[in-house]
Amino acid sequence: MSSIGAQIRAHLPYQRRNAASxxxxxxxxxxxxxxxxxxxxxxxxxxxxxLFLYGGGLVxxxxxxxxxxxxxxxxxxxxxxxxxxxLNGIGLAMIYRLDLDTSEDHRVAAAAGKKLLKDAAxxxxxxxxxxxxxxxxxxxxxxxxxxxxxxxxxxxTPKTAQRxxxxxxxxxxxxxxxxxxxxxxxxxxxxxxxxxxxPFSVQPGEFAKLLLVVFFAGYLVNKRQAMSLIGKKxxxxxxxxxxxLGPILVIWFFCLGVLFMQKDLGTALLFFGLFxxxxxxxxxxxxxxxxxxxxxxxxxxxATLLPFMGHVNQRIDIWQxxxxxxDGGCLLESGKVVPxxxxxxxxxxxxxxxxxxxGFSACAELGGEYSDSAQLMKGLFALGQxxxxxxxxxxxxxxxxxxxxxxxxxxxxxxxxxxxxxxxxLLVYALIVQRGMxxxxxxxxxxxxxxxxxxxxxxxxQVFVIxxxxxxxxxxxxxxTPFLSQGGSSLMANWILIAxxxxxxxxxxxxxxxxxxxxxxxxxxSTR
Amino acid sequence: xxxxxxxxIKLAFLAVLWLFVIAAVGVIRADLFGSKAAAKAASRxxxxxxxxxxAAKQSKAQRAPQRSGAQHGSxxxxxxxxxxxxxxxxxxxxxxxxxxxxxxxxxxxxxxYASSRHARLYAxxxxxxxxxxxxxxxxxxxxxxxxxxxxxPPGVPVRIGKTVIELRK
Numbered sequence: 101m102s103s104i105g106a107q108i109r110a111h112l113p114y115q116r117r118n119a120a121s122x123x124x125x126x127x128x129x130x131x132x133x134x135x136x137x138x139x140x141x142x143x144x145x146x147x148x149x150x151l152f153l154y155g156g157g158l159v160x161x162x163x164x165x166x167x168x169x170x171x172x173x174x175x176x177x178x179x180x181x182x183x184x185x186x187l188n189g190i191g192l193a194m195i196y197r198l199d200l201d202t203s204e205d206h207r208v209a210a211a212a213g214k215k216l217l218k219d220a221a222x223x224x225x226x227x228x229x230x231x232x233x234x235x236x237x238x239x240x241x242x243x244x245x246x247x248x249x250x251x252x253x254x255x256x257t258p259k260t261a262q263r264x265x266x267x268x269x270x271x272x273x274x275x276x277x278x279x280x281x282x283x284x285x286x287x288x289x290x291x292x293x294x295x296x297x298x299p300f301s302v303q304p305g306e307f308a309k310l311l312l313v314v315f316f317a318g319y320l321v322n323k324r325q326a327m328s329l330i331g332k333k334x335x336x337x338x339x340x341x342x343x344x345l346g347p348i349l350v351i352w353f354f355c356l357g358v359l360f361m362q363k364d365l366g367t368a369l370l371f372f373g374l375f376x377x378x379x380x381x382x383x384x385x386x387x388x389x390x391x392x393x394x395x396x397x398x399x400x401x402x403a404t405l406l407p408f409m410g411h412v413n414q415r416i417d418i419w420q421x422x423x424x425x426x427d428g429g430c431l432l433e434s435g436k437v438v439p440x441x442x443x444x445x446x447x448x449x450x451x452x453x454x455x456x457x458x459g460f461s462a463c464a465e466l467g468g469e470y471s472d473s474a475q476l477m478k479g480l481f482a483l484g485q486x487x488x489x490x491x492x493x494x495x496x497x498x499x500x501x502x503x504x505x506x507x508x509x510x511x512x513x514x515x516x517x518x519x520x521x522x523x524x525x526l527l528v529y530a531l532i533v534q535r536g537m538x539x540x541x542x543x544x545x546x547x548x549x550x551x552x553x554x555x556x557x558x559x560x561x562q563v564f565v566i567x568x569x570x571x572x573x574x575x576x577x578x579x580x581t582p583f584l585s586q587g588g589s590s591l592m593a594n595w596i597l598i599a600x601x602x603x604x605x606x607x608x609x610x611x612x613x614x615x616x617x618x619x620x621x622x623x624x625x626s627t628r
Numbered sequence: 629x630x631x632x633x634x635x636x637i638k639l640a641f642l643a644v645l646w647l648f649v650i651a652a653v654g655v656i657r658a659d660l661f662g663s664k665a666a667a668k669a670a671s672r673x674x675x676x677x678x679x680x681x682x683a684a685k686q687s688k689a690q691r692a693p694q695r696s697g698a699q700h701g702s703x704x705x706x707x708x709x710x711x712x713x714x715x716x717x718x719x720x721x722x723x724x725x726x727x728x729x730x731x732x733x734x735x736x737x738x739x740x741y742a743s744s745r746h747a748r749l750y751a752x753x754x755x756x757x758x759x760x761x762x763x764x765x766x767x768x769x770x771x772x773x774x775x776x777x778x779x780x781p782p783g784v785p786v787r788i789g790k791t792v793i794e795l796r797k
Contacts, residue, residue, distance in 0.1 A: 492638030
């Protein structure tokens with residue numbers, strides 16, 4: 101692992117790219133501001149007031165973040181910050197745009213004396229969380245010092261985390277368990293992944309993701325030699341000893357168990373992918389990827405057989421054929437799907453009885469599992485409406501999709517920006533992941549290599565799982581779209597992730613210590 | 629707003645989106661293949677962060693001729709003319725250059741005949757001096773073995789294992 105890094109470093113001209121970073125950041129600002137302007141011009145015919153509040157707020161935050169990065173991590177990768185700011189800005193513009201439309205619905209509903217929608221696009225909230233997220237980014241950059249000076253007082257570097265590998269693993273489990281604890285856990289939209297902290301609800305899984313990367317990295321860095329070299333060889337596969345694999349399997353099994361209980365399949369898939377990819381990065385054995393895929397197949401198969409895992413079956417069934425589930429469908433034991441949408445008689449019967457959710461009650465009578473594919477299908481309609489060039493920001497009707505501001509924000513953007521715009525978003529994610537992997541390759545320390553590789557992979561996988569889900573490439577599982585989706589936990593966790601990558605890229609790219617010229621002998625200052 | 633204007637605005641925004649990505653890729657490209665700005669930045673970065681103590685010791689009088697010497701007539705590049713890294717050019721900035729198989733050498737040579745810290749080139753009074761760092765197979769300046777620090781005139785080959793380097797103006 102180190103030889104490639106050393107070779108790349110030998111060829112790499114160490115340089116500060118702050119000017120490039122600054123120029124791209126200005127570009128990202130232009131992008132955000134013009135998104136706001138387009139929303140206003142297309143919707144109302146004038147530049148919206150929100151441009152000054154939201155656009156201005158983001159400009160101030162981003163430049164603050166830039167100056168801190170330029171001062172404390174001058175050799176940092178020039179792309180990470182501007183790309184993240186661009187995504188955050190586009191997400192904010194989309195949420196602002198959805199908020200404009202849905203808040204009107206709210207007013208109408210309130211005037212008619214109806215109940216308000218509980219979940220709605222909330223642009224001021226998102227701006228506040230952006231503020232908190234970038235605040236955490238800045239704090240993390242300032243607190244995390246250079247890895248070369250670990251003994252400075254109050255220094256916390258990404259490397260420090262290596263000392264607390266097992267504690268951090270424990271922390272990840274506790275974070276994942278919190279939502280099931282009665283009293284602080286909260287179930288929102290069918291998944292019990294939230295904890296209520298006063299007026300806020302936090303998704304601890306987003307933070308557990310980062311802690312788990314640290315745990316895997318810290319553990320594998322010590323055991324990777326043993327895992328890749330010692331062990332039985334069966335055909336093309338080499339299996340490591342149980343004692344090397346044990347702890348990691350225990351943690352992994354525990355996480356997945358917890359997540360299945362919470363019905364949070366997206367995060368389960370994310371952690372599983374993380375686990376496999378980090379084993380692969382650490383041992384460089386392709387057999388791990390094969391074993392991982394095999395385990396995944398077995399896991400999904402077992403889940404479809406277990407009676408309390410009905411929702412797994414259903415997700416797969418909806419993925420294959422979403423139509424019967426539109427606005428409500430009922431999966432019977434026999435595998436048949438009975439529609440229970442508002443047009444059916446059984447739905448009307450329960451509606452007449454005054455049932456809170458008639459479809460659900462109707463399905464209970466039929467003895468099946470209720471589900472609704474309206475989100476997925478409406479999202480697909482939105483994408484179809486968008487086509488290649490999109491309707492243009494402010495000119496589509498993306499609010500028709502439920503959760504159009506969080507899980508389905510990618511479909512909302514697809515409707516208004518079209519395939520052309522979505523490709524840009526995917527490219528931006530790809531570039532962030534590429535910069536992260538580049539940081540991992542250039543990093544000097546094996547722990548930091550695994551850490552950087554893990555966090556960038558997990559970001560990429562998260563985008564794949566949610567974008568694949570909402571475009572019906574894979575079964576839909578709820579995850580946030582990094583930086584775009586509305587939600588505080590996701591923004592905070594992802595900004596911390598970027599801060600860690602920025603710090604590590606600064607450490608990897610800064611020039612090696614120079615020998616002092618005046619002394620008679622060349623003095624070699626080791627960096628390892 | 630006429631539909632035509634709205635379409636123009638829509639297309640303009642998509643164009644801005646794509647330009648952003650292209651600009652970002654351009655930055656990576658400059659990182660990989662180098663650009664004028666990047667090269668300048670690199671040479672700036674290569675200047676040693678002069679330690680305060682060392683700078684204080686070195687009087688201005690001592691430094692002045694070294695600077696002027698570096699500007700007139702002294703070599704500006706180190707070129708690898710033979711060996712695996714043939715074609716590599718290193719700009720001479722006044723920073724000592726170490727050559728060897730070690731990863732932290734300025735010029736890393738992958739050569740079984742070279743030692744990990746083989747030789748060092750440094751500037752003194754406007755001249756570049758080669759010094760052998762106790763290598764196993766020795767360093768040769770032209771055809772003489774370098775047993776003590778020797779000045780390297782431009783164009784004279786310095787042999788380290790299978791690698792031959794030259795200083796050029």
